[in-house]
Amino acid sequence: MSSLRRRKALLSIYSWSNGYATESKRRGLTSVPPIEVGFTESAGRGVFATRRIGAGELIHTDKPILSHPSLSSLHSVCYFCLKNVASNLPFCSDECRLQSKIFYDTEKQADWSRFHEYCRTQGLKYPLLVKRLACTIISGAATPETLDILQPATLSSEMILLMEKAYQLLRSTFEDAGFTDEQIAFLSKKWYIDVLARIRINSFRIELALGSYEDILLSAAASVEAEAAVGNAIYMLTSFYNHDCDPNAHILWIESVNAKLKALRDIEAGEELRICYIDASMDHDARRATLSEGFGFDCRCARCMSND
Numbered sequence: 001m002s003s004l005r006r007r008k009a010l011l012s013i014y015s016w017s018n019g020y021a022t023e024s025k026r027r028g029l030t031s032v033p034p035i036e037v038g039f040t041e042s043a044g045r046g047v048f049a050t051r052r053i054g055a056g057e058l059i060h061t062d063k064p065i066l067s068h069p070s071l072s073s074l075h076s077v078c079y080f081c082l083k084n085v086a087s088n089l090p091f092c093s094d095e096c097r098l099q100s101k102i103f104y105d106t107e108k109q110a111d112w113s114r115f116h117e118y119c120r121t122q123g124l125k126y127p128l129l130v131k132r133l134a135c136t137i138i139s140g141a142a143t144p145e146t147l148d149i150l151q152p153a154t155l156s157s158e159m160i161l162l163m164e165k166a167y168q169l170l171r172s173t174f175e176d177a178g179f180t181d182e183q184i185a186f187l188s189k190k191w192y193i194d195v196l197a198r199i200r201i202n203s204f205r206i207e208l209a210l211g212s213y214e215d216i217l218l219s220a221a222a223s224v225e226a227e228a229a230v231g232n233a234i235y236m237l238t239s240f241y242n243h244d245c246d247p248n249a250h251i252l253w254i255e256s257v258n259a260k261l262k263a264l265r266d267i268e269a270g271e272e273l274r275i276c277y278i279d280a281s282m283d284h285d286a287r288r289a290t291l292s293e294g295f296g297f298d299c300r301c302a303r304c305m306s307n308d
């Protein structure tokens, strides 16, 4: 599809990447990222370069619209930005404490022990993101439609059945804490399932890169040494990046949950930028099975189509 025929779309998504302007200024980058969201021929919406991007270039940064530490990291990372914290304090800075008020003031009013315990024993991470979104909605800082723009996964009836218990626990936690029916009117089972369907496809497992900021950014490698997962997050702009088993862009996290999108090779204006959702070193069949089972799509990237 020619870049002329591609419709520029969703420019308002930049308002979701609310950290971009400040971060880019600090790093001496131009204030508008060299990308736009448009339509691809075979993978729905995608991200396209608006100018030539050089190998190794930091394309843009993206702050999450939702994030949550993994339960095993609760006492070792900041409850807002997932930065490592030495002490047992929930936040790494006053800024994070302040920014977290949009969900934390509500969250603190309820006892989450049963909900967390259920997620811990079942190995569930996505309901924690729904919990945070629900608290943000109750506080008035988000709407129930916040994630509607993101593509949802198709869920089997078996998957939906498995979501029932976590949903009931989430709702009863709010009810037991005295939240009124009016405050949690949005929290229907349908809403919960719909949100989880979007989280399933669009959430990222956050692994903080090890090493100095400058070294990591200078390295053109697709993979950097990273710590174990410290949490999960959802981004707006970054969610529009499609997958490729031979990607030209890469996402990494240095110090915190704020994502950095970096070019792995020279990218021409109009070219689609794609990241790899999985371990690209797997063979053809293993990659396709992982993408089909984990993400629910049959990969149509050039590498797969050439049976590599």
Ligand SMILES: C[S@@+](CC[C@H](N)C(=O)[O-])C[C@H]1O[C@@H](n2cnc3c(N)ncnc32)[C@H](O)[C@@H]1O
Binding pocket: 042, 043, 044, 045, 046, 150, 151, 201, 202, 239, 240, 241, 242, 243, 244, 295, 296, 297, 298, 299, 300, 301
């Ligand atoms: C995180 S979303 C990416 C943005 C998405 N295209 C959209 O319109 O919102 C992932 C979804 O994009 C599509 N997709 C991404 N990479 C693809 C690929 N290599 N082949 C086919 N479909 C792909 C699949 O439908 C997948 O579930």
